């Protein structure tokens with residue numbers, strides 16, 4: 513289904529375009545790839561009007577991270593949105609999202625879950641993500657919002673925020689889309705040099721090895737995944753086995769295996785669900 517999306521840059525333009533319809537929403541930072549298209553297709557039937565936002569959010573990047581270099585491909589993004597049936601593309605200016613400026617303003621505290629895993633390495637990241645997503649929810653007023661499982665901790669935190677702050681948005685996760693060799697699609701993959709690109713497939717290979725060992729319990733999962741990662745030329749930030757809410761993994765129950773590593777300069781994340789056997 514191809515559409516000609518309306519481009520809204522302000523709250524008033526957005527309100528006029530969406531009218532009183534039910535809304536499904538896919539927030540993005542642009543540089544759209546097939547993983548984003550999958551989110552848009554998933555969201556399309558969930559509301560009468562499908563809104564996508566394209567906004568590279570400065571507050572979720574720490575000083576020295578890649579905010580300036582983050583890929584910006586607005587025209588190509590618009591085409592992808594049109595092909596996926598998007599009705600409205602919200603492309604706000606920084607001043608629309610942060611009318612009081614970028615510092616000393618009201619922000620959303622992610623709580624304890626925002627301090628582990630990604631939060632331990634990027635301590636200000638989830639504050640920026642939750643703050644901008646809450647603002648986007650306030651502008652778009654969606655009924656449903658769709659996020660990728662690739663950023664599993666982000667998805668978990670946004671779901672928790674919507675529930676605990678009573679935002680009334682149904683937060684839906686969408687499975688990770690992968691390249692043929694298993695690499696999770698990401699806007700940052702384009703920065704991998706050829707050799708790094710080959711190394712990067714070790715992340716998904718480690719997850720598959722972990723899943724294959726799941727029946728033997730948590731220690732076996734971690735050992736199998738580490739065996740793959742240890743043989744790859746990457747800087748591992750973490751490999752963690754948790755329950756689906758990112759608490760302690762429980763033998764005999766659903767679990768999540770999460771990995772983050774730097775492959776050259778780019779930092780890559782991946783994760784998978786699995787069912788743990790054993791008693792540990």
Ligand code: PAF
Nearest residue numbers: 539540541569641644663
């Ligand atoms: O996942 C992303 O692209 C961003 O973190 C999000 C959710 C659009 C907030 O800026």
